[in-house]
Amino acid sequence: DAGVTQSPTHLIKTRGQQVTLRCSPKSGHDTVSWYQQALGQGPQFIFQYYEEEERQRGNFPDRFSGHQFPNYSSELNVNALLLGDSALYLCASRYRDSTEAFFGQGTRLTVV
Amino acid sequence: AQKITQTQPGMFVQEKEAVTLDCTYDTSDPSYGLFWYKQPSSGEMIFLIYQGSYDQQNATEGRYSLNFQKARKSANLVISASQLGDSAMYFCAMREDAGNMLTFGGGTRLMVKP
Numbered sequence: 001d002a003g004v005t006q007s008p009t010h011l012i013k014t015r016g017q018q019v020t021l022r023c024s025p026k027s028g029h030d031t032v033s034w035y036q037q038a039l040g041q042g043p044q045f046i047f048q049y050y051e052e053e054e055r056q057r058g059n060f061p062d063r064f065s066g067h068q069f070p071n072y073s074s075e076l077n078v079n080a081l082l083l084g085d086s087a088l089y090l091c092a093s094r095y096r097d098s099t100e101a102f103f104g105q106g107t108r109l110t111v112v
Numbered sequence: 113a114q115k116i117t118q119t120q121p122g123m124f125v126q127e128k129e130a131v132t133l134d135c136t137y138d139t140s141d142p143s144y145g146l147f148w149y150k151q152p153s154s155g156e157m158i159f160l161i162y163q164g165s166y167d168q169q170n171a172t173e174g175r176y177s178l179n180f181q182k183a184r185k186s187a188n189l190v191i192s193a194s195q196l197g198d199s200a201m202y203f204c205a206m207r208e209d210a211g212n213m214l215t216f217g218g219g220t221r222l223m224v225k226p
Contacts, residue, residue: 033213042116042203042216043157056212088155092214099145099164101214103157 002027004093004104012110013081021076021107025093031055032074033101034066035090043090049074050096078109086111114139116204116217124223125194132179133189133220135204143209146187148178151201151219160202163187191222199224 005024013019025032031050035043045058049068063079072093078085088108092101115138125131137146148160163171163178171178179188191198201221205214 031212035214042205042218043214045213045215048212058213090155090157092157097212099162100159102159103149106155108155 023091118217
């Protein structure tokens with residue numbers, strides 16, 4: 001049983017560009033959350049998707065947007081990249097409101 | 113607003129000894145859950161243990177136990193019989209039952225010495 005998978009694992013982008021990160025949830029999971037983890041800090045909640053709708057959003061600008069597909073996979077899009085967007089982006093999935101969330105290994109984004 | 117504080121940026125422990133990682137939290141929601149995650153250098157967050165705010169007993173999972181003191185708003189992680197593979201970052205997190213997001217602390221880097 002595959003866990004949460006994220007792609008790509010590493011990415012280098014230039015300031016001002018746009019990037020799309022992808023996440024496939026654990027089998028049977030229908031809720032996907034995205035987190036940003038800057039170097040040396042704890043993860044910060046970006047948003048959560050359930051039934052293809054954004055259910056809750058953290059304190060991130062509109063440059064950060066997402067999507068959930070009918071198969072529950074999800075994308076995180078970031079427009080107009082800033083140097084400060086360099087971070088590890090983590091995806092987590094769970095079934096409905098179950099307790100435990102399972103995380104992927106993350107996508108390490110570097111903006112130069 | 114919910115907040116998690118981990119005051120130990122780094123800790124050393126001798127192999128086979130026990131270690132306690134501190135976590136305090138703040139919330140106005142009476143119903144919430146507390147989590148501990150381990151993050152090795154690979155980046156993945158590995159779930160270790162969960163404590164619900166109404167649970168009467170402290171949670172245990174193998175070598176991990178959670179020392180939950182509700183009145184003091186603390187949820188310390190105790191790792192018994194430390195192993196070299198326990199060296200990693202450890203994060204305390206909270207989710208209010210009324211919400212969907214996990215709020216994480218700043219983490220503690222644990223280093224196990226042989």
